[in-house]
Amino acid sequence: xxxxxxxxxxxxxxxxxxxxxxxxxxxxxxxxxxxxxxxxxxxxxxxxxxxxxxxxxxxxxxxxxxxxxxxxxxxxxxxxxxxxxxxxxxxxxxxxxxxxxxxxxxxxxxxxxxxxxxxxxxxxxxxxxxxxxxxxxxxxxxxxxxxxxxxxxxxxxxxxxxxxxxxxxxxxxxxxxxx
Numbered sequence: 788x789x790x791x792x793x794x795x796x797x798x799x800x801x802x803x804x805x806x807x808x809x810x811x812x813x814x815x816x817x818x819x820x821x822x823x824x825x826x827x828x829x830x831x832x833x834x835x836x837x838x839x840x841x842x843x844x845x846x847x848x849x850x851x852x853x854x855x856x857x858x859x860x861x862x863x864x865x866x867x868x869x870x871x872x873x874x875x876x877x878x879x880x881x882x883x884x885x886x887x888x889x890x891x892x893x894x895x896x897x898x899x900x901x902x903x904x905x906x907x908x909x910x911x912x913x914x915x916x917x918x919x920x921x922x923x924x925x926x927x928x929x930x931x932x933x934x935x936x937x938x939x940x941x942x943x944x945x946x947x948x949x950x951x952x953x954x955x956x957x958x959x960x961x962x963x964x965x966x
Contacts, residue, residue, distance in 0.1 A: 803874040805852055806859035814873030815932075818883050821871060822932045829885045830892030833922040833939040834862060834899060836878040837951040842917070846910040854908055854917055861902045865895065881936070889925040889956065896921040896954035904952065918952035925957075 801813040809817065822829070836858050843851040855878060862880055863872060871883045884892060900919055908915045922943025926935045942957040949955070 806856055806874050808859055808863075808880070809871075809873040811873065811875045814871065814875060814881060817871055817873075818932045818936075821883065821885065828888065829883055829926065829935070830887040830889065830895075831924045831926075831935045831939040832882045832884070832892060832896055832899070833875075833924075833936070833943040834858075834880040834882070834896075835920050835943055835947065836880075836903075837918045837920055837947075839878040842910070842915070846913075846915075850908075850910040853910065854915075857906060857908065858903055858917070858919065861906060862899055865898050865902050881939070883932070883935075887925075889923070892923050892925055893954060893956050896923050896956075900952065900954055920946035920951045921954040922946055923954060923956045 801809055803810045836855060839851050839854065842854055855874075859872075859874065859880065862882065866872060866882055867884060867887075869885060873881055875881050884895070887895075900921060903917055903919045906917065908917060920943060922939040922941065922945070924935050924938035924942060926938070930938075938957040942955040946953045946955040
């Protein structure tokens with residue numbers, strides 16, 4: 788019984804209770820470990836659910852929670868099984884896909900955008916559409932997970948500034964604004 792409780796406590800500490808995905812600390816720890824093991828190219832997708840605050844303000848936090856949980860399920864469904872996916876903060880999800888080239892990563896970003904946009908949410912007595920913004924970054928052995936995350940975050944910021952509901956790819960030669 789004691790071992791079971793310890794295991795349950797470790798699992799609870801490692802996951803986001805709403806979505807069941809790994810939380811930020813666990814995601815970053817697993818990302819570091821995974822990147823050291825594979826030492827190959829990979830892609831990072833940073834996904835932000837657009838305007839969740841408006842949903843919370845209009846339909847309450849239960850409405851926002853339903854949107855976040857469903858978006859997590861949609862993102863999970865669209866990613867390859869070997870992808871690492873976590874909820875990093877409020878409405879932000881991150882995925883690391885080992886051995887994924889830039890073209891495939893960008894395509895996955897568009898597929899996620901479309902999948903979420905096609906989902907209609909019943910919140911209260913209203914039918915509500917939701918969109919996401921996606922930042923994509925790609926790196927090889929010489930790029931650290933931290934740098935890859937910064938690049939994807941910079942691309943996500945560009946997507947949000949440029950009107951949301953889009954996919955922006957970070958390109959070599961650009962400098963993340965918060966690097």
